[in-house]
Amino acid sequence: MPYDLIVIGSGPGGYVCAIRAAQLGMKVAVVEKDKTFGGTCLNVGCIPSKALLHASELFDEAGEKFGKMGIKVGAPKLDLAAMMKFKDEGVDGNVKGVAFLLKKNKIDSFQGSGRIAAPGKVEVKAAAGETQTLDTKSIVIATGSDVARLRGVEIDEKRIVSSTGALVLEKVPERLLVVGAGVIGLELGSVWRRLGAEVVVVEFLDRILPGTDLDVAKNFQRILQKQGLSFKLSSKVTGVDTSGKKLKATVEPAAGGAAETIEGDVVLVAIGRVPFTEGLGLEDVGVQKDNRGRVVIDAHFATNVPGIYAIGDVIAGPMLAHKAEDEGVAVAEIIAGQAGHVNYDVIPNVVYTFPELATVGKSEEELKEAGITYNVGKFPFTANGRAKVNLQTEGFVKILADAKSDRVLGVHILGPDAGNMIAEAAVAMEFGAAAEDIARTCHAHPTLTEAVKEAALAAGKRSIHM
Numbered sequence: 090m091p092y093d094l095i096v097i098g099s100g101p102g103g104y105v106c107a108i109r110a111a112q113l114g115m116k117v118a119v120v121e122k123d124k125t126f127g128g129t130c131l132n133v134g135c136i137p138s139k140a141l142l143h144a145s146e147l148f149d150e151a152g153e154k155f156g157k158m159g160i161k162v163g164a165p166k167l168d169l170a171a172m173m174k175f176k177d178e179g180v181d182g183n184v185k186g187v188a189f190l191l192k193k194n195k196i197d198s199f200q201g202s203g204r205i206a207a208p209g210k211v212e213v214k215a216a217a218g219e220t221q222t223l224d225t226k227s228i229v230i231a232t233g234s235d236v237a238r239l240r241g242v243e244i245d246e247k248r249i250v251s252s253t254g255a256l257v258l259e260k261v262p263e264r265l266l267v268v269g270a271g272v273i274g275l276e277l278g279s280v281w282r283r284l285g286a287e288v289v290v291v292e293f294l295d296r297i298l299p300g301t302d303l304d305v306a307k308n309f310q311r312i313l314q315k316q317g318l319s320f321k322l323s324s325k326v327t328g329v330d331t332s333g334k335k336l337k338a339t340v341e342p343a344a345g346g347a348a349e350t351i352e353g354d355v356v357l358v359a360i361g362r363v364p365f366t367e368g369l370g371l372e373d374v375g376v377q378k379d380n381r382g383r384v385v386i387d388a389h390f391a392t393n394v395p396g397i398y399a400i401g402d403v404i405a406g407p408m409l410a411h412k413a414e415d416e417g418v419a420v421a422e423i424i425a426g427q428a429g430h431v432n433y434d435v436i437p438n439v440v441y442t443f444p445e446l447a448t449v450g451k452s453e454e455e456l457k458e459a460g461i462t463y464n465v466g467k468f469p470f471t472a473n474g475r476a477k478v479n480l481q482t483e484g485f486v487k488i489l490a491d492a493k494s495d496r497v498l499g500v501h502i503l504g505p506d507a508g509n510m511i512a513e514a515a516v517a518m519e520f521g522a523a524a525e526d527i528a529r530t531c532h533a534h535p536t537l538t539e540a541v542k543e544a545a546l547a548a549g550k551r552s553i554h555m
């Protein structure tokens with residue numbers, strides 16, 4: 090009997106889609122080419138990077154902050170191999186969790202590379218070479234993304250690494266040269282800085298984290314600089330000489346001009362990710378891609394070929410695990426005849442450094458460009474009681490509210506635990522809240538969330554603690 094749905098790829102998009110489809114009564118199979126389920130996120134992305142960010146943050150705190158709180162532990166010593174084991178065990182637990190969930194939902198899984206032989210036919214080629222063809226009513230492409238390469242710089246995952254290699258370094262580099270001041274550059278740059286590396290970040294643009302509210306990004310850069318990361322903006326790496334003991338990177342002004350050489354022990358290339366569709370056979374079945382290699386879909390995640398859908402990093406939009414998950418749920422519901430939907434105006438985005446940077450909705454630049462007038466409510470953590478007592482006062486909450494209706498259009502939190510706090514803003518925005526709604530909601534004292542309430546008050550020019 091044919092499947093109702095075959096999902097190709099078991100990342101956060103694919104496995105969540107499969108579970109939702111099974112919940113809705115479909116007969117579902119997942120095809121995954123890697124040995125473990127969970128995709129980029131669980132194996133070489135979100136989960137291992139957050140494990141290292143957590144451990145390195147505690148390492149840093151033990152050295153820098155414990156003494157100030159009356160905890161005497163002496164200088165902490167790094168056991169990198171044990172830290173990597175801690176990270177690997179975290180990954181293992183998570184990928185096994187996905188395997189458990191697939192089984193629990195009676196989803197068949199096939200290990201091998203999936204190719205769409207025709208609409209309704211998926212060919213699975215196992216690592217050993219044998220091939221089988223599965224019949225299905227619908228197919229969801231959830232094959233994710235891969236590292237973007239830098240011309241002239243070959244990633245060997247030893248000395249010149251992508252995020253994948255940067256998660257498994259065997260020793261702390263004396264100097265790490267990061268290419269790209271995006272999310273990966275700042276998160277993994279922070280990890281290795283805390284563990285003792287000198288970190289230099291080379292960024293093509295004249296700012297870090299393009300797309301983020303500029304005022305927030307500038308403040309964030311200042312904080313990171315105080316932690317010891319150094320930035321070379323408006324610059325590009327044009328080559329890396331690997332012949333000597335030290336790597337020698339050629340760095341030029343982005344606009345062209347005299348080159349300089351920066352030495353390093355490891356170079357991390359973190360200039361973005363590209364959709365992954367290799368070997369899927371899209372050309373043969375005629376599935377359309379855009380000029381950036383992304384699978385083109387309509388408002389219902391349907392490609393131009395009937396019965397074939399796509400979600401996650403392989404389509405347009407932010408390359409985020411929770412975006413892929415929500416699309417997985419939506420497409421399963423659509424295939425089941427329901428009204429699945431993703432609200433792209435309310436997708437939180439978090440950089441898990443210390444402090445964290447969490448945003449949802451629009452930046453000031455985006456509002457200006459759209460010609461929308463807005464009020465800004467800002468509240469610094471220096472004025473929040475809990476942040477003060479915890480010695481974590483860097484950063485602020487910034488709320489952008491429509492000048493006419495007071496509706497919340499964007500929330501930007503640079504501060505401790507911002508990633509958890511942004512959920513309140515997302516819920517408020519999903520319900521179409523005004524800044525006043527947040528301001529009139531009782532927030533527990535003493536918590537960092539009071540800064541969100543105060544920023545909402547500030548949007549109406551009536552902050553209490555400032």
Ligand code: FAD
Nearest residue numbers: 098100102122128129130134135203233401402408409410
């Ligand atoms: P993927 O997770 O990439 O999964 C695709 C799966 O498809 C893979 O398992 C692949 O092996 C499989 N596949 C591909 N082709 C085939 C084929 N032909 N046959 C069978 N299987 C195939 N996002 C966040 O939201 N938060 C974070 O903290 C975060 N941290 C990150 C840290 C790093 C270092 C990186 C690299 C990424 C991070 N991301 C984070 C991004 C996140 O990992 C992706 O957005 C997410 O994994 C996308 O999910 P997906 O299901 O679309 O694809």
Ligand code: NAI
Nearest residue numbers: 269270271272273274292293325359360361362408439440
């Ligand atoms: P990115 O798109 O976030 O940042 C890439 C940076 O490199 C940009 O600032 C860009 O201007 C710069 N750049 C591009 N070409 C360059 C060049 N030749 N020289 C110097 N700089 C150059 O991509 P990144 O950091 O690689 O991350 C990839 C994806 O993974 C992101 O889209 C992100 O959504 C996702 N991710 C999410 C995380 C999270 O949610 N916490 C963590 C890590 C990754």
